[in-house]
Amino acid sequence: MSSYVTGPSRSPGFKPATARRILPQLAERLQGVVLENLPWERLLKLYDSTDTFFFVDPPYICHNEYRHNLKRNDFAALASALSNIKGRFLLTHTDSPEIRAIFADFRFEQVELSYTANRLTRDQKRMVGKEVLISNY
Numbered sequence: 001m002s003s004y005v006t007g008p009s010r011s012p013g014f015k016p017a018t019a020r021r022i023l024p025q026l027a028e029r030l031q032g033v034v035l036e037n038l039p040w041e042r043l044l045k046l047y048d049s050t051d052t053f054f055f056v057d058p059p060y061i062c063h064n065e066y067r068h069n070l071k072r073n074d075f076a077a078l079a080s081a082l083s084n085i086k087g088r089f090l091l092t093h094t095d096s097p098e099i100r101a102i103f104a105d106f107r108f109e110q111v112e113l114s115y116t117a118n119r120l121t122r123d124q125k126r127m128v129g130k131e132v133l134i135s136n137y
């Protein structure tokens with residue numbers, strides 16, 4: 001697949017000519033997929049069941065990177081709602097004592113990763129971060 005990182009001094013990673021090749025693959029992959037654009041409270045209610053798996057990829061706590069962001073009390077409400085679901089969930093976030101305290105009722109697994117999206121240090125090395133996987137299983 002293509003990189004989506006662009007800028008005035010970079011050539012775009014996406015090559016329109018590849019669309020002809022990848023569109024049939026995308027169409028096949030999206031068979032039966034439903035895309036929703038809803039607040040997490042509604043999604044949990046709508047789709048929760050004993051057979052449901054939720055992958056939860058929220059904005060980083062108290063960052064303002066998106067049009068919609070989550071504050072500390074939103075994360076506390078999310079943790080509370082996730083403790084009442086019938087299904088399973090896996091949530092990712094940068095590791096921090098604050099996040100571990102909010103999700104203290106769940107399982108944690110720390111993973112190291114190198115960021116791919118425009119995350120270079122001053123000496124142009126990829127930034128390595130510590131993420132935490134939080135789950136109820």
Ligand SMILES: C[S@@+](CC[C@H](N)C(=O)[O-])C[C@H]1O[C@@H](n2cnc3c(N)ncnc32)[C@H](O)[C@@H]1O
Nearest residue numbers: 038039040041057058059060066067068069070
């Ligand atoms: C880290 S991004 C997820 C990126 C996505 N997993 C992907 O790979 O493209 C966090 C997303 O949560 C969305 N978001 C913010 N507030 C939300 C809310 N209350 N309910 C649901 N989604 C929300 C943001 O708009 C943003 O798209």
